Amino acid sequence: MTFAIPNGADGLPDNAGVGGGGVAYIFVQSMGSHWATFVLFISASAQFFCATSCMTSASRMTFAFSRDGAIPGSKRWSALNSKRVPANAVMLVGVVAAIVTLPALIKVNIGTADAPLIIPVAFYAVTSIAVIGLYLAFAIPIYLRWRHGENFDVGSWNNGSKYKWMNPIAVAEILIVSIVLMLPVTPFAVPFHDGFAWKYVNYAPIVTVGALILLAIWWSTSAKHWFKGPKHTIDEAVLEAFDDKLTAD
Numbered sequence: 001m002t003f004a005i006p007n008g009a010d011g012l013p014d015n016a017g018v019g020g021g022g023v024a025y026i027f028v029q030s031m032g033s034h035w036a037t038f039v040l041f042i043s044a045s046a047q048f049f050c051a052t053s054c055m056t057s058a059s060r061m062t063f064a065f066s067r068d069g070a071i072p073g074s075k076r077w078s079a080l081n082s083k084r085v086p087a088n089a090v091m092l093v094g095v096v097a098a099i100v101t102l103p104a105l106i107k108v109n110i111g112t113a114d115a116p117l118i119i120p121v122a123f124y125a126v127t128s129i130a131v132i133g134l135y136l137a138f139a140i141p142i143y144l145r146w147r148h149g150e151n152f153d154v155g156s157w158n159n160g161s162k163y164k165w166m167n168p169i170a171v172a173e174i175l176i177v178s179i180v181l182m183l184p185v186t187p188f189a190v191p192f193h194d195g196f197a198w199k200y201v202n203y204a205p206i207v208t209v210g211a212l213i214l215l216a217i218w219w220s221t222s223a224k225h226w227f228k229g230p231k232h233t234i235d236e237a238v239l240e241a242f243d244d245k246l247t248a249d
Contacts, residue, residue, distance in 0.1 A: 004030045022120070054130065055093060062089040068230045070223070100207060101126055106199050110186050121185060121200060128181035128204035139174045142167050182208070 006029040008014035023043075027036035063086035065071050066078035081087045104122035111117030145152050146167035159166055182205035184190050189200040 001026060006030065055090070055097070058093045058097075059086060059090040062086070062093055068227075070227055100129065103199070103203065108199050110188060110200070119185065121189075121202065124185050125202050125204045125207075128202065129207050132178045132181055132204060132208050135174045135178055139171050142170050142174075146171070 001023060004026050005013045006026070024036065024040055027039055030036075031039070062071065062077055066074040066076075066086075066089065068074075071077060077089045077092055078086065079088050101122060103125070104120070106122075108119050108121045109116045110119055145154070145163055182202065184200075185202050186200050187193055188195045188197060189202055190196065
């Protein structure tokens with residue numbers, strides 16, 4: 001993708017065009033509109049299925065945490081409808097996702113009225129939030145595995161002694177990517193810039209860091225005093241028998 005960026009009239013890479021149109025601009029300039037449309041259709045279809053899987057996963061986790069009483073309003077979000085579907089949890093995730101995406105209704109033009117250059121700031125922010133959240137979820141067990149060392153109770157599939165150097169590299173990569181995804185997408189998004197306006201701001205760090213701060217405050221002031229961990233819905237004897245079978249296998 002980087003090598004396919006077309007040059008502008010000055011002979012230099014047209015970074016402004018890429019900033020406004022993203023990979024779509026590169027596809028159209030390099031492949032023509034017909035092939036670009038075909039490739040973008042494949043990409044859009046993949047994004048649709050990705051969004052569906054994210055909705056499914058987020059709803060399932062919301063239901064699971066609510067079932068354990070770990071979320072405010074747990075009784076409502078853990079409720080099942082007549083088809084045993086956590087419909088309330090699904091609706092909650094959908095509404096929150098829609099609220100986070102609301103800035104997409106604001107047109108962001110970094111060009112001029114005669115030569116507009118529209119950039120999808122909200123799309124960049126929402127995808128960054130999703131990636132950062134997913135990456136941080138990966139980083140937690142990776143870091144804990146490295147920190148606890150040989151005292152960590154590993155499963156049947158693990159990276160053996162290689163964790164000593166692989167895990168720190170993985171965590172460092174996650175932190176670097178997360179920081180990159182929080183950076184402004186245009187100079188107008190930098191505070192104290194002459195043309196600064198909130199519509200240009202990549203709000204991924206605001207949502208991500210803000211959510212982590214609120215969760216930390218909630219945990220420190222309330223949740224840690226009453227949350228005792230996941231609720232067991234399976235008899236301990238069944239779990240022990242299952243573990244014994246896995247050990248034997």
